[in-house]
Amino acid sequence: MRAAxxxxxxxxxxxxxxxAAVPFMNIRVxxxxxxxxxxxxxxxxxxxxxxxxxxxxxxxxxxxxxxTFRLERPRLPTPGQVLSELWATSGAMVLxxxxxxxxxxxxxxxxTLRSTLSGFALGLxxxxxxxxxxxxxxxxxxxxxxxxxxxxxxxxxxxxxxxxVLSSQIGVEGRGLxxxxxxxxxxxxxxxxxxxxxxxxxxxxxxxxLKTYSASGFQSFWKLRLPASMPYLFASLKVGxxxxxxxxxxxxxxxxxxxxxxxxILIGDQFGTPLxxxxxxxxxxxxxxxxxxxxxxxxxxxLRRRGMAA
Amino acid sequence: xxxxxxxxxKDLSLVFHTGDGDVxxxxxxxxxxxxxxxxxxxxxxxxxxxxxxxxxxxxEQPTGGTLTVNGLSPDAARRARAYGYVFQAAGLYxxxxxxxxxxxxxxxxxxxxxxxxxxxxxVLELVELSGFEKKFPWQLSGGMQQRASIxxxxxxxxxxxxxxxxxxxxxxxxxxxxxxxxxxxxxxxEKTIGFVTHSxxxxxxxxxxxxxxxxxxxxxxxxxxxxxxxxxxxxIRDSREFIEIAHRVRDGLRAGHAEEAL
Ligand SMILES: Nc1ncnc2c1ncn2[C@@H]1O[C@H](COP(=O)(O)OP(=O)(O)OP(=O)(O)O)[C@@H](O)[C@H]1O
Ligand SMILES: [Mg+2]
Numbered sequence: 001m002r003a004a005x006x007x008x009x010x011x012x013x014x015x016x017x018x019x020a021a022v023p024f025m026n027i028r029v030x031x032x033x034x035x036x037x038x039x040x041x042x043x044x045x046x047x048x049x050x051x052x053x054x055x056x057x058x059x060x061x062x063x064x065x066x067x068t069f070r071l072e073r074p075r076l077p078t079p080g081q082v083l084s085e086l087w088a089t090s091g092a093m094v095l096x097x098x099x100x101x102x103x104x105x106x107x108x109x110x111x112t113l114r115s116t117l118s119g120f121a122l123g124l125x126x127x128x129x130x131x132x133x134x135x136x137x138x139x140x141x142x143x144x145x146x147x148x149x150x151x152x153x154x155x156x157x158x159x160x161x162x163x164x165v166l167s168s169q170i171g172v173e174g175r176g177l178x179x180x181x182x183x184x185x186x187x188x189x190x191x192x193x194x195x196x197x198x199x200x201x202x203x204x205x206x207x208x209x210l211k212t213y214s215a216s217g218f219q220s221f222w223k224l225r226l227p228a229s230m231p232y233l234f235a236s237l238k239v240g241x242x243x244x245x246x247x248x249x250x251x252x253x254x255x256x257x258x259x260x261x262x263x264x265i266l267i268g269d270q271f272g273t274p275l276x277x278x279x280x281x282x283x284x285x286x287x288x289x290x291x292x293x294x295x296x297x298x299x300x301x302x303l304r305r306r307g308m309a310a
Numbered sequence: 311x312x313x314x315x316x317x318x319x320k321d322l323s324l325v326f327h328t329g330d331g332d333v334x335x336x337x338x339x340x341x342x343x344x345x346x347x348x349x350x351x352x353x354x355x356x357x358x359x360x361x362x363x364x365x366x367x368x369x370e371q372p373t374g375g376t377l378t379v380n381g382l383s384p385d386a387a388r389r390a391r392a393y394g395y396v397f398q399a400a401g402l403y404x405x406x407x408x409x410x411x412x413x414x415x416x417x418x419x420x421x422x423x424x425x426x427x428x429x430x431x432x433v434l435e436l437v438e439l440s441g442f443e444k445k446f447p448w449q450l451s452g453g454m455q456q457r458a459s460i461x462x463x464x465x466x467x468x469x470x471x472x473x474x475x476x477x478x479x480x481x482x483x484x485x486x487x488x489x490x491x492x493x494x495x496x497x498x499x500e501k502t503i504g505f506v507t508h509s510x511x512x513x514x515x516x517x518x519x520x521x522x523x524x525x526x527x528x529x530x531x532x533x534x535x536x537x538x539x540x541x542x543x544x545x546i547r548d549s550r551e552f553i554e555i556a557h558r559v560r561d562g563l564r565a566g567h568a569e570e571a572l
């Protein structure tokens with residue numbers, strides 16, 4: 001409970017700021033709509049209002065502020081609107097027994113989760129293999145590391161469509177693989193960097209100790225380097241899984257995908273339904289939170305087994 | 311006719327090539343250590359004590375002279391499990407229990423499960439840590455951790471024990487106690503011990519042979535064979551003989567310094 005309090009305070013603060021911003025963001029849309037419905041607003045005419053600042057409009061039409069919280073297509077929906085949209089497209093559908101219909105965010109979240117996990121697995125394998133190679137052969141560090149760094153400077157939005165096009169060129173069916181590749185592309189790097197650091201964290205004395213036992217390279221990896229790298233591994237896994245999720249969503253955006261949270265965001269944009277965009281965004285955030293929390297729990301149990309929890 | 315020395319160094323030299331010139335860590339070191347001896351190395355910082363011990367352990371390659379351990383090259387002796395090494399820091403793995411730490415060399419050397427258990431129990435008793443097998447290192451005091459690291463070095467029954475300032479970071483009272491225990495352990499196990507220290511009383515109290523070294527280049531300036539009996543209660547440190555040896559060690563250290571000042 002004591003741990004939850006600061007989080008709740010921050011959450012309340014964000015909510016308050018959000019609500020405070022809503023009238024400012026929505027007053028123009030709200031006035032335009034009211035005028036079109038034949039009501040009197042101050043001043044009249046879209047072009048006249050365009051010349052005026054938002055605070056002036058709010059001062060002129062205090063009676064309309066309430067409406068800015070209830071618009072169907074707001075510029076900025078309220079947290080309450082987002083939450084009820086999220087509920088309507090997830091929990092409510094589950095209650096109706098349509099939890100897995102193509103309109104449900106649970107279905108789209110599942111699609112995104114699946115590719116995130118396969119991308120994460122791919123990125124994890126790449127990152128680990130790279131880190132092991134770098135630890136055991138300095139040459140690899142000099143030849144691999146510059147490319148790894150360059151790979152992270154290329155904007156993924158530029159690369160994502162190319163990966164999709166190329167993979168369909170070589171005859172890969174469906175969007176699963178290219179999405180996983182994009183997501184692996186984003187998440188291997190933090191894992192690589194973290195694990196290089198972790199595998200090299202044993203001190204010279206610890207390494208010398210194993211040498212006095214004439215331990216093989218494999219034994220010193222298994223008994224020393226790998227266990228010593230655990231704290232680093234978990235730190236980079238958490239960064240990595242978040243990156244993998246971002247990669248998947250980016251992979252779902254530009255490619256004409258119709259399922260996945262990224263596709264929901266894109267479709268919401270095309271059809272002008274901001275509530276759908278925000279609900280999909282929130283769903284993505286919740287998914288990221290769940291993934292990181294799951295890793296955190298694994299970390300705790302691993303560390304506890306190693307006697308590291310005081 | 312005495313048996314061949316366990317450790318034999320002849321004109322041993324080691325030069326480190328560093329960024330700002332060569333460092334003569336060891337120069338023409340000649341020393342024989344017989345089986346069952348307790349040899350202390352004492353000298354100012356940088357005189358090559360650690361380097362010499364590391365050469366014996368095959369962790370450092372000499373650049374000149376010859377060195378044999380049990381009649382073998384240091385590398386071959388290491389592969390034959392000739393020695394256990396105790397570093398200045400206990401260096402226990404925090405993710406392993408005390409028992410797990412002591413089991414580490416046994417796992418690497420391929421002892422059977424049953425034998426691992428038996429040996430862990432035996433060396434824990436030897437260093438008086440029975441009952442701490444399931445504890446993690448952070449649950450033990452510094453002195454207990456160092457005892458565990460000695461147990462780890464003893465677990466695979468090497469004849470030689472190499473110790474580099476094992477008690478350097480401990481307070482005097484704990485140190486006295488561990489010195490006493492170490493002597494008992496040495497008497498019981500009949501091991502040959504090479505022991506690096508900065509403390510004159512510690513060197514005199516423990517050793518059958520004290521090697522005084524001096525730096526730049528690292529070399530041996532005096533070798534003192536102790537006339538003290540092998541059986542040594544703590545209050546032997548007030549005896550005349552003890553004080554005389556301590557004097558000779560101090561003179562040797564001072565001579566090394568004076569020479570350097572010239
Ligand atoms: N790996 C190395 N590379 C370069 N120089 C080294 C290396 N190891 C030791 N030296 C140098 O060799 C000399 C002897 O070092 P050594 O560690 O053996 O001294 P020591 O007698 O153990 O000193 P201390 O009492 O401080 O532990 C020092 O001048 C040191 O700087
Ligand atoms: Mg030293």
